[in-house]
Amino acid sequence: MSVAIPTSVGEVVDLLSRNPQATLLAGGTDLMVEVNLHGRRPADVVALNRVSELRSWSVDSSRRTITIGSGVPYAEMETGELARLLPALAEAARTVGSPQIRAAGTLGGNLGTCSPAGDGLPVLAALDAVIDVVGPNGARQIRFADFMVGVKRNALQPSEFVRSVTLPLVEGWQGYAKVGTRNAMVIATASVCLVRTNDRVAVALGAVGPTIIRATDAETWLAANHTMSSRPNTDTLAEFARLVRDASRPIDDHRSTAAYRRHAVGVLAQRLLTRSYS
Amino acid sequence: MNVSVVSPPRSGTLGTNASRPDGVAKVQGGFAFSSDMWAENMLWGATLRSPHPFARIVSIDVSAAWKINGVEVIVTADDVPGLNAYGLIVQDQPVFAKVGDLVRYSGEPIAAVAADHPETCKRALEAIKVEYEVFNPVVDPEECIAGRAPEIHPHGNVYRHQRIVTGDLSVEGDVVVEGDYEIGMQDQAFLGLEAALAIPDSGGDGVELYIATQWLHEDRKQIAACLGLPEEKVRLVLGGVGGAFGAREDISLQVHTCLLALRTGRPVRIAYGREESFYGHVHRHPARIWMRHHATRDGRIVKIESRMVFDGGAYCSTSPAVLINGITHTQGPYKCDNAVVDGYAVRTNNPPCGAMRGFGVVQACYAHESQMDKLAAACGIDPVEIRLLNAMETGDKLITGQVVNSVAPVEECIRATAAIPLPPDLESDPDFRDIPGGSGRTADRSHIRRGIGWGVSIKNLMYSEGFDDYSTARCRISNGVVSVKFATAEVGQGFVMLAQQIARTVLGVDEVLLDTIDTQVGSAGSTSASRQTWMSGGAVNAACVAVRDKVLAHVAQYHDMDVANLAVDGTDIVDTRGSFRVAVADVISHLDIDETAEYHHPPTEDLDENGQGNCHVAFAFVAHRAVVDVDPELGLVKVVQVATAQDVGRVLNPLSCVGQVEGGIAQGLGLAVMEEIVVTNGKVRNPSFTDYLLPTFLDAPDVEAVFIEEFEPKSPLGAKGVGEPPCISVTPAIANAIRNATGRELPRVPIRPYDVCL
Secondary structure (H helix, E strand, O other): OEEEOOOOHHHHHHHHHHOOOOEEEOOOOOHHHHHHHHOOOOOEEEEOOOOHHHHOEEEEOOOOEEEEEOOOEHHHHHOHHHHHHOHHHHHHHHOOOOHHHHHHOEHHHHHHHOOOOOOOHHHHHHOOOEEEEEEOOEEEEEEHHHHEEEOOEEOOOOOOEEEEEEEEOOOOEEEEEEEOOOOOOOOOOEEEEEEEOOOOEEEEEEOOOOOOEEOHHHHHHHHHHOOOOOOOOHHHHHHHHHHHHHHOOOOOOOOOOHHHHHHHHHHHHHHHHHHOOO | OOOOOOOOOOOOOOOOOOOOOOHHHHHHOOOOOHHHOOOOOOEEEEEEEOOOOOEEEEEEEOHHHHOOOOEEEEEOHHHOOOOOOEOOOOOOEOOOOOOOOEEOOOOOEEEEEEEOOHHHHHHHHHHOEEEEEEOOOOOOHHHHHOOOOOOOOOOOOEEEEEEEEEOOOOOOOOEEEEEEEEEOOOOOOOOOOOEEEEEEOOOOOOEEEEEOOOEHHHHHHHHHHHHOOOHHHEEEEEOOOOOOOOOOOOOOOHHHHHHHHHHHOOOEEEEOOHHHHHHHOOEEOOEEEEEEEEEOOOOOEEEEEEEEEEEOOOOOOOHHHHHHHHHHOOOOOEOOOEEEEEEEEEOOOOOOEEOOOOOOHHHHHHHHHHHHHHHHHHHOOOHHHHHHHHEOOOOOEOOOOOEOOOOOOHHHHHHHHHOOOOOOOOOOOOOHHHOOOHHHOOOOHHHOEEEEEEEEEEEEEOOOOOOOOOEEEEEEEEOOEEEEEEOEOOOOOOHHHHHHHHHHHHHOOOOEEEOOOEOOOOOOOOOOOOOHHHHHHHHHHHHHHHHHHHHHHHHHHHHOOOHHHEEEEOOEEEEOOOOOEEEHHHHHOOOEEEEEEEEOOOOOOOOOOOOOOOOOOEEEEEEEEEEEEEEOOOOEEEEEEEEEEEEOOOOOOHHHHHHHHHHHHHHHHHHHHOOOOOEEOOEEOOOOOOOOOOOOOOOOOEEEEEEEOOOOOOOOOOOOOOOOHHHOOHHHHHHHHHHHHHOOOOOEEOOOHHHHHO
16 A cells, blocks of 8 residues: 655645545545555555645635645544634534544545535535645636535546535524534534524535535425515424425434434424524 | 540541542543553454344355555454353353354444554454355344244343232232333443553463453353463453453453463454453343332332343343342332333344443332332322432332331431532523533523433342352552552542551551452452442451461550450551550561451342242432423523432442442443443444533533442442442432423433434
8 A cells, every 4th residue: 555645736736646546535534444444554654644725714804705735634523713604513513423523524525525414414415515636737626516416426537536625605594403412522413504694504414315405495495485585483493494394305214213303304404594593 | 414426537547538549640631541551563454244133154264364565364253262251140252253143233243453553453354254144133122032033043032031029919009100111221331442462471371461350250151261271371461451340251352362362472453442352241221111010099109010121132141130230220229019020131133232330220219210200100209208208218118029128218318319409490591511512502591491300220239149259459568568469440539548547447557559450369359230249358358367367466565464455546556545655667677467357148038929029138229300401492401400318328438439330320420311322233332432422521411429328338338339329219300300490201311302303
C-alpha cells in the first residue's frame, strides 16, 4: 500500500490524474472502518489532511454565500462563527458520532461516502448547496441534487474530488433534527432539515430513501396555502406532515422499519416548522 | 453514662473504600489486557467460520492456503487429538465442525490457521475452500417443542423440559391478568475482546495458556480433554480481563490457540475483533413467556401459571441451568402458594446462548414485574402497594417448596427505594441533551411525558441443583510478607481488592501481596452467579484465619500465654485479659506459615419431576424505581433517574457496591430500550457497535442507591453477592415507566421506538 501526503489541491489533482483508482483519505471515519472491520485493502491512498486549503472556510459577503473546505471537521461546525452562520449544519454536526469522530470526520467525507444516512447531507440538500469538484480538466460546480445519485453513489468522475461546498447565507430560520435509537452517537433512523425564508420552506429528508429527498410537494403546498409570516395551525401542520411522509421512500432494515421512518420524518418536519416560529 | 467509642475501620480493611491494586493502571492505560499479550517468536492465529446457520460440510480444501508464504499450520477437526467437543454441562459443541458433519450456527468454527502475521492469516482463511450442502435453518423454538423440526443434533432439539407444580391448582382468583412477553437476545458486550496466548512446553507434551476467562479450572478440564492431555499438562494463567458478564464461561478460542501452539511448537496468539466476538461467545437467551396471575380482589396473589420458552441456539452451553433459574424465579420476590409452570430450553440454528448477568432471572423478572403492574391496575391498587402487599419474607416457601432461609428484606428494599426523592420536574426550557432524542434534537418540552415504573426482584446466589462450586485459597507468611493466592478470575469486579481487604482485616497487616491467578492452586469456581465475594471471599477468609490462628498459637507459646485470650486488634496482637500488646509485623517477620482452605456452600438438590426441591443456595433482593421521560409521538426515551435499594447483607467496599449498581443499571437499561442482537433466519444482522447499541453517557440515568445492610448469617463475611441484582428488575422498571407515560402494553424488550408510537 502506498500513501501519498500532498499539501496542495494541485498535488491532489496530479496524484489522482496519474492514479484514478487511488483511495482518498480525509478523516478516515468511514475508510478506517472499511479497512479494520471489512478488510478493505486499498492499493494506494491519498491522504488529504495536510492540504490546508481544504481545511479552511470563507464568507463571500457580496454574494451572501459561505464556502466550506471539504476537509473542515464537524467539530469546527458545532460552535463559533460557522455555527452562527449555519445553525442547521451545526445541529447536524453535533449528531455525528462521538466527539472523537467529530474531530476527524469532514463534510467532504460525507459527500464522498454519500450514505443516505450521512448527517450533513440533508442540510446541503435543503440549502441547495453547490459542490465544487476538481479534476484533471479543472473545476466544475454540481448542485447537491445532482451530486448524490444513489445509495453511496455520487456524480464524481474518476480522478475528481470534492474541494469545497458553497451554501447560501439565508435570511430566515433553519433547523435539523435526527432520530436514532440512542440519545447520542447513533446512525440516523430518519433525519430532517428545514429552512424557512420569507416566502417558502425547504425540507430535506435523510435515511428515508436511496438519496436525500427534497419534499417538494410539501414545500410547494405550504408556499401556496400558508402565509409564511404567520404560525401554521394544526390542520396546516398535519397536511404538511402528510406530504412530507408521502415524499419519503424508506425501507425496512435491522435499524428500523419503513413505517416508523415514514412516520418520523412527518413528525420531525412538523416539529421543525413549529420550532421555526418559536 | 455509657460512652462507647467506635473507631473507624482501618484504611484498606473490610468496609472501607480500599483502592484497587489494578485501579491506577487501568485508568492510566497501563494495565495489560489479554489482547495486549505478546511473546518472542509468536505466531498469530485465526479462525475460519461457517457463513451458514445450518449446512452439511461436503468438503474442506486447505491446499491453496498451505501454499501461502508465512502460513505455519492449518488445523481442522481431523487434527483435534482428544475429544472434538466441549461444553459446560454436556459436551455437544465441536472444536471444529467436521467434513460430513453439520454446522449448526452462522459463525461455527471449521478450521484455524497460524501464520507470521494477521494479514497472512486472513489470506489463508480466504484460501480455504469449503463446500456446503445448505439447509433451511430451524429458528422457531415452538417447532422444536412440537417435534416438527428436523433434528439439528444427535442430542435432540430440546435441552430440557421442566415443570413446577405446587399447591392447589383449582384455586381461581377474583382478578386474573395475563400476558405474552418476549425478551430479545442481549449481548454481554464486554469491551476487552476475547484473546489468548498459548505457549507450548519445550517437549511439546504440554501447554501454558494465558487467557481471559471466568473459570480457569473448568476451562482447563475442557481444554485438556480436547487436546488429549492430562490436566496437569495444561496450565492456565489469567490474562487481563476486560469484562465478562457471563460471556467467558464457555470455551471460545482456548482449544484453538493451544492446538495451534502445540502443532507449531511456537507461541500462538488469537485475538478476536468485535465482529468475531459476536460469533465467538454465547449471548443472553431470547425468551417467550406467558404468565397468568390470579389474585384476590384486594391484590393478594393466589396462583401463578406460566409457560417459558428459552431459545438456547445451536449448542447446549448452560441452557438447562438458565431454564431452571428462569422457572424457579417465576413468582419473583412475592408470596405464592399455588403455581404451575412449564419451561423449555430448546436447540435451534440461532446463535448459541448461555450465561449472562442475571442468568434466566432477567427474563422471568421482566414478565412477573409486567404482570404486577397489570395486577395493580386490575385491582385498582398503587404499583408500590401491591408489591408491598405480596412481598416475601424470610421463612416463606417458594413454589419449589424451598424455604427462603436467606435474609429477605423485600419490604425494606421497596420502602427504602420509595423514600428516595424523585428528580425535579423537567424545566420549562430544558437542554436538548437532557430529553428524549438527545443530540438529535427531536423534541421540545411540550412533547415530553414523564412516567414512573417499578421493578422488584429475587436472585439466587451461587450454583444450584446439587453443584458443589467450592472455592480454594492459600495464605502464606514468608519472611514477614503476607501473600494470598487463588484462582478466582478477576474480571473487573474487584476481587483482587477484596482479597486484600480480607487479609488486612483478619491478619492485622497493611501489605498483602497477591500471587499470580492461575491453576497452580485449587479451583475457585466461576466468577459468575454473584458468588465470588461469598465463595472465594469465604475461602480467603478461611485461609487467613488458619494462618492467624497459627500466628496466635506461636505468640501464645512464645510468651507462655493462653491462646484463647489472644486476638488481632488493628495491627497488633493483644491479650484481651491483660495489657500484653505486640505488633503483628514484629511477630511475623520470622515466621513461615502456609495454609490452604476450601470453602463449600451447603449442598443443594435437583428438582423432582414436579419442580420441587431445595435447588438454590441463597437469595438476594433488590427494588428499582425508574423515572423516564418519553416522547410518545416518536417513541424516544430518556431515563432520568433510577432509584434503588439493594439487599447486600453487608457492604464490604462502598465504592465497589456503587460501581456494580451503576453498571448493572446501565446494562438493564440497555436491554429495556436498545440492546439487541437482531437475528434473521439464523444470521446476526448487527455484529458491530455501530448497530448493536449500548447506552452512552447521555443515555445513562442518574442513579440513587441505598444499601440494605442486614447481616446474612449464612455468608462467611455476612455479605451477599452484589453483581447480578442491579441489572434484573431495572429492565421492567423502565418498561413500566414507559407504559405509565404512554398507556401502551409494550410486551417486548428492548422496546423499540416504533413499539411505542405506531
